Amino acid sequence: MFKQMILSIALMGLTAPLHAAQLVDLVNPEFQIPCKDGPDDMVTGMPGLISELSDVKCTTYGQILTAPEGFIWKIAGTHNGAMSLLAQNGVDEINEVGNKAYFISIEGKQLSYDEIVNVFDTKLSDVLLQKTKEQILAQQAELIEITAINNKNLTQNVYIFMIKKYTLGFVCTPKCIKWAFTIEDSPL
Incomplete structure (x- = not known):
């Protein structure tokens, strides 16, 4: 169903290359590499508005956009x-490509x-029920x-709703994935 790997869920015995059906926790420190070795046009920091909601990290499987330090985007x-x-x-097979x-x-x-309202109608129409x-x-x-x-x-895109005391987010690659996430304290 998925042609891209966009979720991170811990799996034991990971081997490269990753296929679309495999999911791996790329936030795990064992996959992290220094961003300083990356190309000059690589984003290495987050703009002010979104720095409290997201962060960018370099991994053996390329850069990832994820929750800020101390938090996770937890799949609901x-x-x-x-x-x-x-x-x-955007590729059929996720490989170890570093930076x-x-x-x-x-x-x-x-x-x-x-x-x-436009995001609901155009991006999230297949993801959220009308009542929601x-x-x-x-x-x-x-x-x-976040673009x-x-x-x-x-x-x-990543869409993060801030609703009173909680958050609800969706990842779109570019089609939006049906699994929502919340921003929570990291268990690590």
């Missing part, structure tokens, strides 16, 4: 499944009410859109 309904967005998305798969641009913006959309709008949720462009010019 799982014990400790963590979500991340890979710069290497050869990276983001050249990461930007964030807070969307207006009309823009939120109405509840989110009724609670006057704020929506942050990440990789070095192959693939545009991907």
